[in-house]
Structures are given as C-alpha cells and as structure tokens.
Amino acid sequence: MNQPFNDTEHYDDDDFVSKSQLKREAAALQALGEKLVNLSAGKLAKIPLDDSLADAILLAQKIRNKREGYRRQLQFIGKIMRQLDTAEIEAAVAELEKQHDTQNAFFHQLEKTRDAILSDGDEAIQAFLADYPLADRQKLRQLYRQAQKQQQQNKPPQAARELFKYLREVAQSD
Incomplete structure (x- = not known):
C-alpha cells in the first residue's frame, strides 16, 4: 500500500532551516560584503576582517569595473562570510553607518x-x-x-x- 508523502516530522525539527531562508541569509551576507567593498581603505581598516575576506574585498575593489567578475567576486565574498561569525563585522559596519548618520x-x-x-x-x-x-x-x-x-x-x-x-x-x- 502506498502511503502519501508525509514530511511533517521534518518541519517540526527545531534545527530545520528552509532553502528560502538560507538564500535570504546568503543574500544578506553578500549585501554586507558589498557594503564592505564600497568602504574606503581607512574605514575598512577599522573593521575586524579575516585575512582571506580582506584579500577578497581588495580584489573586488580592484575589479569593480569588470561587471561579471565583480558579481562573481561578491558571491565569493558572501561564501567566505557564510563560514565566519559575522557579528563583529556587522556591529562595526553599523557603528560606521551610525557615525555617518550622526x-x-x-x-x-x-x-x-x-x-x-x-x-x-x-x-x-x-x-x-x-x-x-x-x-x-x-x-x-x-x-x-x-x-x-x-x-x-x-x-x-x-x-x-x-x-x-x-x-x-x-x-x-x-
């Protein structure tokens, strides 16, 4: 007897994150990465960055006028950021934006x-x-x-x- 597909126990799991949610989080990290790329060197120095992330940001700043390469580099920055704890970076960017608004x-x-x-x-x-x-x-x-x-x-x-x-x-x- 064929039982209908019942995936309710899968959705009840507290650790479950939907694919859409993962995409939203990835897009948010990529947007944060783009903010970092648009910062000046002085402001970027105030933000605690991993070496690989800092190198990726510097490369993105250099290839900004190369449309497709720049887009892929932003995606790469987002990928690097998904592997890091970005709380300190987000706080530092928020502080810079607050100073700018003030x-x-x-x-x-x-x-x-x-x-x-x-x-x-x-x-x-x-x-x-x-x-x-x-x-x-x-x-x-x-x-x-x-x-x-x-x-x-x-x-x-x-x-x-x-x-x-x-x-x-x-x-x-x-």
Whole structure:
C-alpha cells in the first residue's frame, strides 16, 4: 500500500532551516560584503576582517569595473562570510553607518542655523550665541551683512559659505 508523502516530522525539527531562508541569509551576507567593498581603505581598516575576506574585498575593489567578475567576486565574498561569525563585522559596519548618520544630522543642523541667520538676522545670531557663547558676534553679523549684500547683487553666495564654515568651526570646537 502506498502511503502519501508525509514530511511533517521534518518541519517540526527545531534545527530545520528552509532553502528560502538560507538564500535570504546568503543574500544578506553578500549585501554586507558589498557594503564592505564600497568602504574606503581607512574605514575598512577599522573593521575586524579575516585575512582571506580582506584579500577578497581588495580584489573586488580592484575589479569593480569588470561587471561579471565583480558579481562573481561578491558571491565569493558572501561564501567566505557564510563560514565566519559575522557579528563583529556587522556591529562595526553599523557603528560606521551610525557615525555617518550622526555627522549628516550635525551638518543639516548647521545648514538650518545658517539659513535661519540669513533669513532672521540678529535674532538667529542671538539664538546661536546662546548655544555657543564663544562665537564672535561681530564676525557673525559681518558675514550676515555680506551675504545679504551678495544676495541683493545676485552674486555667488561666498559669504553664506563662509558663514557655514564659521558655524561648523565654532560648533566643532565646543
């Protein structure tokens, strides 16, 4: 008598991982590998890498413009990473991304401050001085007036750029 195929005991196993799940994990590791390949040498040095993985990443960076070879190299990096514990690598990449996001937020805040100074004048300068008392009020007002003059004359916003640089300098030194 033919019994129908019953594989329920196979799915009840706690260690069972579906083929789809394995493919998703492999794709995630390959994506992590691609992030590593796109990092600069300085940032890559901060990440704890196995020698074989580091060599594979350097090779991928060299052959980036070779489409098929680059794709295969990324797959190879994913294969190497499947054999390693990637928790430290993932944490280091997440920390780099966090630093990048923090830096972006800082610059966006400085841009908002600069725009507020350019639109509101002395009121915004006073607000900035309340947060950064070591800033030079005279220099801020001078850059504000120059920026207004350049804007009225339809000149390039050189003073606005200088204002941003000065704001960044003051904010980073605080």
